[in-house]
Amino acid sequence: MSAPSPGLPTDPAVHRPSPASEPVPPVGDGFLPGADRTTLPAPGDLALPVSGRRVLTRADGRFARVGELPADTGWVPVGTLDGVPVWAAEVADPAEPAEPAATDEPAGRWCSWRSLAAELPERFATAAGRALAVVTWRRTHRWCGACRAELADVPGETARRCPDCDLYVPMRLSAAVLVAITRRGPAGGPDELLLVRHAYGPTELWALVAGFVETGETLEAAVHREVGEEVGLAVDRVAYFGSQPWAMSGPGTLLTGFTATAADPSAEPVVDGRELVEARWFPLDALPAELPPAYSISRWLVDAAVSAGRR
Ligand SMILES: [Zn+2]
Incomplete structure (x- = not known):
């Protein structure tokens, strides 16, 4: 058996929930979110300074340790990574790390979550995403x-309370759905996958139908609504695929992935031209090259559809 990079989503099947067969990870393995303030940051704990939407890492891309940063840094708990406490802090006025001098090690580098997610094993990206979310939430x-x-x-929660009127303000989590819609291909041909192009954001990518879940609807209802709104199609056989904490923008988004089939295999998508500019069926053996990045659940869904189409 080959040894894939640990934690990297190389095999979409790994992310398919299968509670019956999936081994339970040992306690403390991976990233566990937390807000425990009963212990103080120790020098060997992991440290994630945050400025805006960027995280400071060592120059080599690894997470820094608390002991490497000023003692008066205002750390807040983020959770544990492989059993080691992780702390984050807002750095008000970050000095952009200088270019590596000839003799000195550079202080580190500021990374977007996108670049961290692309470079690091998944559990590290998840930890950095929560650090960004916690710091952003506290600031706002x-x-x-x-x-x-x-x-x-x-105490003990990522939440604040009003001392005067007792209003409780927890960090919120927004849920979004993504759906990989397939249909039977023409006779003898491969099945087809619906991909869309957006009017904003990474407009060059062929992506999946997606949208935020509204208060008062189920995830499945959001799938049906978003598909209807964005491409004017009806779907059936909606099935849960998996989920991924996402930190590309704003605090606290949980992406949930679904598969579905077109209710009418002959129906063509219709886009509104505002949110989406294009939607098209692609044969599963001839997908475009401009697909979502390998670290995204969008891509895991696309890859899983391709694998399923081969069977
Ligand atoms: Zn109040």
Whole structure:
């Protein structure tokens, strides 16, 4: 058996939930979110300074240790990575790390979550994503939305509470759905996958139909609604595929992936021209090259559809 990079989504089947057969990871393995403030940061703990939407790593791309940063850094707990506590802190005025001098090691480098997710094993990207989310949430939730008093941290939780009116303000998580829609191909031909191009963001990519879940609907209902709104199609056999915490923008997004089949195999997609500019069926053996990146659940869904089409 070959040895894939640890934690990298090389095999989409790994991310297909199969509770019956999947081994339970040992306690403390991988990234576990947490907000435990009962212990103080230790010098050997992992440290993730955050500025805006970027995370500071060592120059070699590894996470720094608490002991390598100033003692007065205001660390907040993020969780544990392989059993080691992870701390994040907002760095108000980051000095852009200088180019490596001839003799000195560079201080480190500021990385977007996108670049971290592309380079690091999945559990590291997840830890960095939560660090970004926690720091962003703390910066944007300082005052009570009801009475304007300054919020206070709730011990042991990623939450704040108003000391005057008792309003409870937890860090929110937004859920989004992505759906890989397939249909029977022409007689003798391979099945086909629906891919779309967006009017904004990475417009060159062929992506999946996706959208945020509204309050008051199930994930499955969101799948049907988004598919109807974005491409005017009806789908059936909607099935859960897996999920991925996502930190490309804003705090707290959980991507949930679904597969589905076109209810009417002869129906063609219709785009609104505003959110989506193009939608097209592609034979599974002739997908475009401009697909979502390998670290994204979008790509795992596409790869899984290709694998299923081969069977
Ligand atoms: Zn209040």
